[in-house]
Amino acid sequence: MPHDIRILTEADLRGLLTLDLALVDVIERAFAALAGGQVVMPPILSMDLPAVNGEVDVKTAWIPGFDGFAIKVSPGFFDNPSLGLPSLNGLMLQFSATTGLAEAVFLDNGFLTDMRTAAAGAVAARHLAPRQVQTAAVFGTGAQARLQMQAAYLVRPFERLLVHGRDLARARACADDLAAALGVRAEAVEDPAAMVAQAQLVVTTTLARVPILRAEWLHPGLHVTAMGSDQTGKTEIAPEALARADLYVCDRVSQCEVSGELEAALAAGAWARGTPPELGQIIVGSHPGRVDEDAVTICDLTGTGVQDTAIATHVLSLAGVAGVTVRS
Amino acid sequence: MPHDIRILTEADLRGLLTLDLALVDVIERAFAALAGGQVVMPPILSMDLPAVNGEVDVKTAWIPGFDGFAIKVSPGFFDNPSLGLPSLNGLMLQFSATTGLAEAVFLDNGFLTDMRTAAAGAVAARHLAPRQVQTAAVFGTGAQARLQMQAAYLVRPFERLLVHGRDLARARACADDLAAALGVRAEAVEDPAAMVAQAQLVVTTTLARVPILRAEWLHPGLHVTAMGSDQTGKTEIAPEALARADLYVCDRVSQCEVSGELEAALAAGAWARGTPPELGQIIVGSHPGRVDEDAVTICDLTGTGVQDTAIATHVLSLAGVAGVTVRS
Numbered sequence: 001m002p003h004d005i006r007i008l009t010e011a012d013l014r015g016l017l018t019l020d021l022a023l024v025d026v027i028e029r030a031f032a033a034l035a036g037g038q039v040v041m042p043p044i045l046s047m048d049l050p051a052v053n054g055e056v057d058v059k060t061a062w063i064p065g066f067d068g069f070a071i072k073v074s075p076g077f078f079d080n081p082s083l084g085l086p087s088l089n090g091l092m093l094q095f096s097a098t099t100g101l102a103e104a105v106f107l108d109n110g111f112l113t114d115m116r117t118a119a120a121g122a123v124a125a126r127h128l129a130p131r132q133v134q135t136a137a138v139f140g141t142g143a144q145a146r147l148q149m150q151a152a153y154l155v156r157p158f159e160r161l162l163v164h165g166r167d168l169a170r171a172r173a174c175a176d177d178l179a180a181a182l183g184v185r186a187e188a189v190e191d192p193a194a195m196v197a198q199a200q201l202v203v204t205t206t207l208a209r210v211p212i213l214r215a216e217w218l219h220p221g222l223h224v225t226a227m228g229s230d231q232t233g234k235t236e237i238a239p240e241a242l243a244r245a246d247l248y249v250c251d252r253v254s255q256c257e258v259s260g261e262l263e264a265a266l267a268a269g270a271w272a273r274g275t276p277p278e279l280g281q282i283i284v285g286s287h288p289g290r291v292d293e294d295a296v297t298i299c300d301l302t303g304t305g306v307q308d309t310a311i312a313t314h315v316l317s318l319a320g321v322a323g324v325t326v327r328s
Numbered sequence: 329m330p331h332d333i334r335i336l337t338e339a340d341l342r343g344l345l346t347l348d349l350a351l352v353d354v355i356e357r358a359f360a361a362l363a364g365g366q367v368v369m370p371p372i373l374s375m376d377l378p379a380v381n382g383e384v385d386v387k388t389a390w391i392p393g394f395d396g397f398a399i400k401v402s403p404g405f406f407d408n409p410s411l412g413l414p415s416l417n418g419l420m421l422q423f424s425a426t427t428g429l430a431e432a433v434f435l436d437n438g439f440l441t442d443m444r445t446a447a448a449g450a451v452a453a454r455h456l457a458p459r460q461v462q463t464a465a466v467f468g469t470g471a472q473a474r475l476q477m478q479a480a481y482l483v484r485p486f487e488r489l490l491v492h493g494r495d496l497a498r499a500r501a502c503a504d505d506l507a508a509a510l511g512v513r514a515e516a517v518e519d520p521a522a523m524v525a526q527a528q529l530v531v532t533t534t535l536a537r538v539p540i541l542r543a544e545w546l547h548p549g550l551h552v553t554a555m556g557s558d559q560t561g562k563t564e565i566a567p568e569a570l571a572r573a574d575l576y577v578c579d580r581v582s583q584c585e586v587s588g589e590l591e592a593a594l595a596a597g598a599w600a601r602g603t604p605p606e607l608g609q610i611i612v613g614s615h616p617g618r619v620d621e622d623a624v625t626i627c628d629l630t631g632t633g634v635q636d637t638a639i640a641t642h643v644l645s646l647a648g649v650a651g652v653t654v655r656s
Contacts, residue, residue: 010656048368091656
């Protein structure tokens with residue numbers, strides 16, 4: 001039986017979707033559902049292609065109460081830059097949660113992933129950062145560094161923003177962009193220890209494979225969100241920092257154990273506190289989360305299929321008549 | 329960087345693709361590659377959704393020498409018929425094998441799966457059936473029964489065709505359709521034992537969960553292709569038949585062990601011959617296959633990701649300017 005399928009390009013999606021509190025709320029709802037136990041989220045299908053220096057990941061999750069579910073395909077082909085092409089691209093498919101019929105194809109080139117990742121940072125900050133954040137800081141100077149700070153500002157409207165990166169000029173450009181976008185004071189900082197010392201909220205957004213944030217830099221009243229590590233071998237936070245913090249929280253324990261900060265801490269024998277709580281448990285109140293303003297908290301975001309389903313369902317609800325409709 | 333992605337509907341694809349020897353050859357090449365050991369074919373991502381009586385499978389495979397690779401999504405939502413909707417649908421995505429960029433979306437509603445499944449039947453018949461097939465027979469009266477007989481005729485142009493199904497009227501309609509399509513004598517047969525006794529090539533295309541073909545019906549000079557079982561619990565061939573045949577061949581051993589005829593035979597303790605050969609080994613000549621015209625052979629097709637990649641690559645090569653092109 002023919003039915004209509006909507007095709008939306010990256011340009012269409014950028015016209016529809018804003019990084020705002022409505023998006024943060026939808027992503028929060030997805031994490032809350034994850035704590036409820038009725039989400040179906042199979043392990044990631046991962047295909048390594050050493051012959052072409054590539055990999056392909058497929059993620060999906062079905063969330064009770066959501067109209068649809070997404071299947072996201074994320075290819076990474078690391079010889080592409082030599083051809084003038086991006087290493088990463090990707091798209092999402094949206095299906096009806098009750099009939100399984102395909103409803104939409106989002107040719108987003110990773111845009112929706114960027115946005116749902118930033119929104120997860122805001123969810124983590126909302127539930128784990130100190131109530132008062134005067135200064136926020138970010139490691140990294142790319143698109144996700146900008147988005148994470150814009151997302152954090154929605155829930156913790158800080159006055160001052162610091163940026164650290166390996167390239168000071170790029171850090172300055174990132175700070176300038178964010179100062180303009182948010183109307184806050186923003187500056188690049190060469191010394192990462194000095195930057196962390198001044199901040200109440202730190203977000204790490206790098207591809208680091210050796211830690212960039214040391215355990216001895218942790219100080220009372222600090223929250224750190226580490227969103228860079230999403231694969232075995234990546235790590236941004238020193239293993240000892242996880243145990244030194246008052247609270248370490250995973251987006252999904254089973255993923256953090258193999259591809260997040262917990263992986264390196266377990267490998268280093270630096271974690272002996274058993275199973276950490278998940279962000280969803282703190283959202284629904286089954287774990288207390290931050291207990292006072294002086295606590296030190298760390299949230300580890302590896303990226304989950306529920307976020308994809310949540311943002312895909314959200315953007316389709318906003319789509320109106322945008323895009324191309326194909327009858328199939 | 330924007331690039332063009334082709335969107336092809338089921339109608340577009342039906343206009344492009346014919347069940348012919350070119351398609352059979354492409355599918356054969358995919359099975360041959362599977363024997364070569366350089367194919368990357370991850371385990372199927374399978375998501376069970378008991379809350380909505382549904383399931384979703386995702387298959388993929390990367391084949392050296394093919395321009396692209398496909399990712400196929402197959403939802404099955406079994407309450408759909410009560411809504412006037414089909415239980416099964418599905419689509420495929422095609423990506424460049426060297427850059428990972430999305431190239432095409434095939435909104436095929438399962439049409440490409442039907443075609444690549446039929447073509448696999450022809451590959452099995454070409455390499456395993458006796459050279460002379462005077463009479464072919466099929467269990468089942470649906471779309472795949474018709475396609476399997478049309479595919480078999482390409483490689484073994486039989487004179488006579490027999491159809492058995494639970495509903496004699498449907499078996500007659502299927503026989504009449506095939507007689508018209510192929511220009512052969514075709515008739516419905518009520519007694520399955522009598523049907524098998526007359527045939528040199530039998531294809532089973534049912535959703536059976538108890539065997540419909542008994543071991544004692546096997547006779548010299550018979551080849552059976554069982555393509556119906558593709559899930560745990562499905563079975564068409566009596567467990568004893570596998571061991572009684574001179575040769576039992578899998579499309580993919582790892583799949584047949586959990587979702588094919590081998591599953592039931594292993595569970596019944598009726599298989600003690602170790603690891604069976606795969607169809608690809610017979611194609612490339614690393615296993616002798618049928619050794620004489622009187623041998624009894626069985627081929628078990630559970631459906632593989634290489635077939636999806638092969639048909640997707642093939643149909644895209646035929647596409648010309650068909651479909652809608654979206655820049656993303």
